[in-house]
Amino acid sequence: MEREAATPLTRLRAVHLEMVDAVLGGEGLVRVARIAADAVGAPVAIIVPRLSVACVAPTLIDVGELEHYVSDRVAGRPARAPRLVAAEEPIAAGEDLIGIVALLRGDTPVRADAAEYLHLAAVASLTEVAVTEAKEEVAQNLRGSFLEELRMRNELDGPEVMRRAARLGCDLVRGAVVLCAELHTDRPAHVVATICGDWPGALAQHDGSAGGGRVYALLPAAGADDAPEATISAARRLAGRLQRLGTVGLSSFYADPADLHRAIQEAELVLDVLRTSDVPIAQDIGSGTYRLLFRVLASHPEEVRAFYEDTVAPIVRYDEQYRTELLATLEAYLVNNCNMNATAAAIYAHRHTVAYRLDRVRELTELDPLVSEDRERLGLGMKAYRIILPRLPR
Numbered sequence: 001m002e003r004e005a006a007t008p009l010t011r012l013r014a015v016h017l018e019m020v021d022a023v024l025g026g027e028g029l030v031r032v033a034r035i036a037a038d039a040v041g042a043p044v045a046i047i048v049p050r051l052s053v054a055c056v057a058p059t060l061i062d063v064g065e066l067e068h069y070v071s072d073r074v075a076g077r078p079a080r081a082p083r084l085v086a087a088e089e090p091i092a093a094g095e096d097l098i099g100i101v102a103l104l105r106g107d108t109p110v111r112a113d114a115a116e117y118l119h120l121a122a123v124a125s126l127t128e129v130a131v132t133e134a135k136e137e138v139a140q141n142l143r144g145s146f147l148e149e150l151r152m153r154n155e156l157d158g159p160e161v162m163r164r165a166a167r168l169g170c171d172l173v174r175g176a177v178v179l180c181a182e183l184h185t186d187r188p189a190h191v192v193a194t195i196c197g198d199w200p201g202a203l204a205q206h207d208g209s210a211g212g213g214r215v216y217a218l219l220p221a222a223g224a225d226d227a228p229e230a231t232i233s234a235a236r237r238l239a240g241r242l243q244r245l246g247t248v249g250l251s252s253f254y255a256d257p258a259d260l261h262r263a264i265q266e267a268e269l270v271l272d273v274l275r276t277s278d279v280p281i282a283q284d285i286g287s288g289t290y291r292l293l294f295r296v297l298a299s300h301p302e303e304v305r306a307f308y309e310d311t312v313a314p315i316v317r318y319d320e321q322y323r324t325e326l327l328a329t330l331e332a333y334l335v336n337n338c339n340m341n342a343t344a345a346a347i348y349a350h351r352h353t354v355a356y357r358l359d360r361v362r363e364l365t366e367l368d369p370l371v372s373e374d375r376e377r378l379g380l381g382m383k384a385y386r387i388i389l390p391r392l393p394r
Helices: 002-024 028-040 064-074 114-152 158-167 188-198 227-245 257-276 288-299 301-310 313-322 326-335 340-347 351-365 372-391
Strands: 044-048 053-057 085-093 096-104 176-183 203-207 214-220 246-250
Touching: 002 028, 002 114, 028 044, 028 053, 028 096, 028 114, 044 064, 044 114, 064 096, 085 114, 096 114, 114 158, 114 203, 114 214, 114 257, 158 257, 176 188, 176 227, 176 257, 188 203, 188 214, 188 227, 214 227, 214 257, 227 246, 246 257, 257 372, 301 313, 301 372, 313 326, 313 351, 313 372, 326 340, 326 351, 326 372, 340 351
Parallel strands: none
Antiparallel strands: 044 053, 044 096, 085 096, 176 214, 176 246, 203 214
């Protein structure tokens, strides 16, 4: 009698150990479903939306309806179990439903002890969730540590950067673009997942300590011989999709992994300008002149600052002191192709007022807006002013 009574318990233990070995051995929930199905003599499905897992054994059954049912249950929405479900066992962490193990209707009657095997499968599934999320947490920490080092250290050499990135699945052999986004969403994990899902090999990490909520991403080169152009183009499309979730800054293309520290700085500069600028420069910020200034500012900020001081800085300070509009007038003059009448119409002023203000610009800067060479320097100086404005003392 004792031997007969012990047999079901012994079998349950054996099945439990087999399921645990399958999870810890990396065979996944497909193997767990197969073990459960063999034990109960009927098809078993395991649905875990968090892991994007929907598997059934031993037969190939369409579980689309069952997936919708489980997704609704996990989300707390009312749902009715599909007809093919004969019994089910929740996969739960505390009070949180994560998924369901379902016994499906087959050709044989449901075993009396089927619920116990479904419970074992649910426990094994919960272990799989814990193992998978622990691995992902380790991977996230490694990605975050690597990106933080790139941000903070400029002495990492190219081969070391490539080796460490490769271990994280990111191929930097042909270069990369850096993306920096400041979010106005409470779902940073969704942004990180979007980037990694859209861009093969991307490294992305949310950094809550940087500006209150920024995502940094390393986007390895796309394309072949046209890698710089193809990568920039693809990065702009990705940035466009993310703009509804925050402000996005992109670096230019960097071929040498040793320069990725500067690429991160450049992406941060672009982000700062887009966040704080009160002029519509978002469409122009990817242009050659702006890009050149951003790259120089990331590596030699003193040169850009010096150029600003040598060109439009006197105008900026004069406007601030006397509440004048010399800089706005100069900008309108350049935008309107140096046409006095068009400039006057754009700023709602008399033509003589425009001429007077341009004379003041010449006196303050010793650069004449009417002279082509001086005009080019003033235009470049205004671009320099726009990109260093967020870092100027207020």
